Amino acid sequence: MEPSEATTAEENQDATPLPKEMLNEILARxxxxxxxxxxxxSPEWAALLSSAHFVDLHARRANRSDCPRLLLAPVGSLYDDYIYSWQPGGQVEKLMPDxxxxxxxxxxxxxxCHGLVLIRCTDYGGYFVCNPSTGAVLPLPDSENPLKMIWRRSSFHGEVELPYFHEVSYGLGYCSMTKQHKVVLVLDTPAYWRPAAQESPLCYVNEEKPAVFLNGHLHYLCRDAEIITFNTSSETFGSLLPPTGFENASPVLTELDSCLCFCYGEPDSDDPYHVFLLKDYMEGRWDKLCCIDRIAWPETERMLLRSLCISPLGMYHSGDGQRKIMFGTGSCKVFAVDIDSNTPEILFTPDGTIIGSCEDDYTLPLCVxxxxxxxxxxxxxExxxxxxTTKAWSDILKWMSARSVSELSLVCREWRAMIMTDRFIQSHVIHANLNKNPRIMIVVDARFGHYMNMKDFFDAGAPALYANLVCNAQPCHGLNVGSCGPWDFVCNPVMGYCQHIESVDDDVPLFAGRIGLGYDSEINKHVLCKLRYVKEQQWRSVDPPPRPIADMPPTYVSGKIYWMVEPNLGPISLRCEIVAFNVATDEFEVLQGPPCSHDNGRISILQLQGALCVACSDKSMNVLDIWMMKDIDTWLMxxxxxxxxxxxxxxxxxxxxLLVDPKDGRILLNTGLSLGYYDPKMLGLETIYTAGMPEHDARFWPIICDESLLCPLGPS
Structure with a gap:
């Protein structure tokens, strides 16, 4: 060690540590x-910086009222999947992924609201509570099904009806008594959210005008300009009247200078823009702060700042002591107006930054x-x-059938909330199918999600036969997938759920191998893999498979979707080949299949007893061999x-x-017209159903079903 380094180390050891109060004040900034x-x-610093006292101190010290920071969430010409931050005099910086x-x-x-921001995703994409400083995001309970929409398909070719709550508005508040944030939803019909202590009054709120939190109250601007208030501590409602002389011209409710602010004036015009502050909250007295005369502005500023949306962001004092109001626009521009002189000052435009130019919008893409x-x-x-108690009931209900659990969800709100969680649904699909006889259902009408239990189908005596349907007979973690003519579908037969998958090309002929379903256990999500010759914008593109795919349904085993290779279109191979798609890495690979030749007969791929299998037909001998993969490229008959x-x-x-019965080892065989159990020990075959001789190559479609509550693309 160098002498100078040793001396420095000794000096550091002898240094007097900073007092805790001083350290707090430094770190809080x-x-x-x-x-x-x-x-x-260190553990000591971790405990110190995580304490409630330090969190409150940091919120006071780290935020300067004279230098506000803005969150920017526009989609500019240089959009790169990020939310940005900016403050006057600084550069645009990436804040967090969106x-x-x-x-x-x-x-x-x-x-x-005490550091948190409520973010709405347009196109019914849900609501999220966000801490922009840390990047933490919490979706609200109905974000996957926003506005409580109930999707019901009126007809196969008809439009989807959307009966949902028309009058709805969200607000984010804070209760000083419990030290907790609250999200309050005002709507026109009771929902499964916890009801407030007092029932909300009859009001016509608007989703586009969320609540403003101030002085322990949330303020909802109604369509008639009346203001409904909600006390976040007592959970009671009140009301306020708008300013006297109010004109119904695009009213905006916000907070300005620690007061409730009411503004009105058509944003995309030269009309005066009126700004009022509620100075006396108890008396409901509004004082006019200013009237901005945009006609008096210079032509350049007036045209640049014209927007479909304008709203105040805050108030501050300039270097010369003048009071100014900071505004934001729908095109992500920021400007300030001197209250006394009516002079505009452009503070920020996205052009020339990492955001790029932005189109104008009716929704403000920024906030403080x-x-x-x-x-x-x-x-x-959580x-x-x-x-x-909930955990105990979850451990009981997860073993029951999907239909029984669905009926029990009506017992009470607590059970319904538990049963609807991803945690319970994922646990149920595993436990409800352990050591159970496979459940077999018949596709009656794939267009409307109509399926019948095998016994009921046999007793009905009227077979449902299709010539233009392909359905993967084996489930993938509670779901099945198939194709009917030009369209594809994902279904949960035991729940009668069927969701059609949109396509840009309705003239594509039926191809059995065009869609596969897998499951990514790392993220607990299903993965659809669709093979197309045209690019579709709503699908994420990956590199194509290295071999042409055969016209037969794929299968899923242990994290991979498997297809047979079409021998007539690919390179010559002495044995059959298989294409595998890894759902976690989005990568294809080619595997060697068993020593079977396509010249001898049809070859199909399937999953039996949790293993990848290939069924090879020898048409000359009328023999079917089933090979099982024991290891990569290792096959046993x-x-x-x-x-x-x-x-x-x-x-x-x-x-x-189709399957191997776990109790007696018999193999269920399907020809499309007959269904029978083959006993490999006795070499006998028992036919349990036959449909006769139909016309036009039609057949019935039995499918193996998991007990499952999954409806991944929305309720059917």
Missing amino acids: LPAKSVGRSRCV DFAAKGLLAPVTKP FEEYLGPVGRTLE MIFSSL EYHIELNEFLPEYLSENTTP
Whole structure:
């Protein structure tokens, strides 16, 4: 060690540590992300910087009223999937990714409420409580089904009806008594949210005008300009009248200079823009702050700042002591207006920044935000399963059938909330199918999600036969997938759920291998893989498979979707080949299949007893061999089925194994017209159903079903 280094180390050891109060004051002035990194210094610092006292101190010290920070969520010409931040005199910086919303554009709808911001995703994409300082995001309970929509298809070719709550508005508030944030939803019909202490009055709120939080109250602007108030502590309602002389011209309710602010004036015009402040809250007295005369502005500023949406963001004092109001526009521009002189000052335009130029919109894409270290709250699942009673009932109900659980969801709100969580649904699909006999259903009408239990179908005596349907007979973690003519579908037969998958090309001929369904266990999500010759914008593109796919349904086993390779279109191979798609890495690979030749007969791929299998037909001998993959490129013949004595119903060319009965080891065989159990020990075959001889190559479609509550693309 160098002498100078040793001397420095000794001096550091002898240095007197800073007093705790001084250390608090220094760290409280750092940005939230810097404080988060500082928590990793030591356990002592972690405890200090996570305490409620320090979180409150940081919120006061790290936010300067004279230098507001803005959250920007526009989709500019240089859009790169990020939300940005900016403050006067600084550069635009990337703040956090915006990938937490599945669809639509993000629009911050509230000013910061003790550090948190409520963000709405347009196109019914849901609502999220966000801490921009830390990047933490919490979706509201109905974000996957916003506005309580109930999707019911009126007809196969008809439009989807959307009966939902028309009068709805969200607000984010804070209860000083409990030290908790609250999201309050005002709507026209009771919902499964916890009701407030007092029933809301009859009012016509608007989703486009969220509530404003101030002085312990949320303020909802109604369509008649009346203001409904909600006390976040007592959970009671009140009302306020708009300013005297109000004209119904695009009213805006916000907070300005710690007062409730009411503005009106057509934004995309040269009309005067009126700004009022509620100075006396108890008396409901509004004082006019200013009337902005845009006609008096210079032509350049007037044209540049004309927008479909204008709203005040805050008030501050300039360097010369003049009071100014900061405004934001629908095109992500920021400007200030001197209250006394009516002079506009352009503070920010996205052109020339990493955002790029932005189109104008009726929704404001920006808001003020604060440095804040607090959490965004607990998820719905965390709140529900915090109860030991709920956990106990979950452990009981997860073993029951999907229909029984669905009926029990009507017992009470607590059970319904528990059963609707992803945690319970994922647990149920595993436990409800353990050590159970496979459930077999028949596709009656794939267009409307109509399926029948096998016994009921046999008793009905009227077979449902299709010539233009392909359905993967084996389930993938509670769901099945198939195609009917030009369209594809995902279904949960035990719940009668069927969701059609949109396509840009309705003239594509039926191709059995065009869609596969897998499951990514790392993220607990299903993955659809669709093979198309045209690019579709709503699908994420990956590199195409290295071999042409055969015209037969794929299968899913242990994280991969498998297809047979079409031998007539690919390179010559002495044995059959298989294409595998890894649902976690989005990558294809080619595997060697068993020593079977396509020249001998039809080859199909399937899953039996949790393993990848290939059924090889020998049409000359009317024999069906079932090979099982034991390791990569290692295959063993598990079953050798001779079908000669079961002619003419069972030809090896049209016979497909569906399952192996876990109790007696019999193999269920399907020809599309006959269904029978083959006993590999006794070499016998028992036909349990036959449909006769139909016309036009029609057949019936039995499918294996999991007990499952899954409806991944929305309720049917």
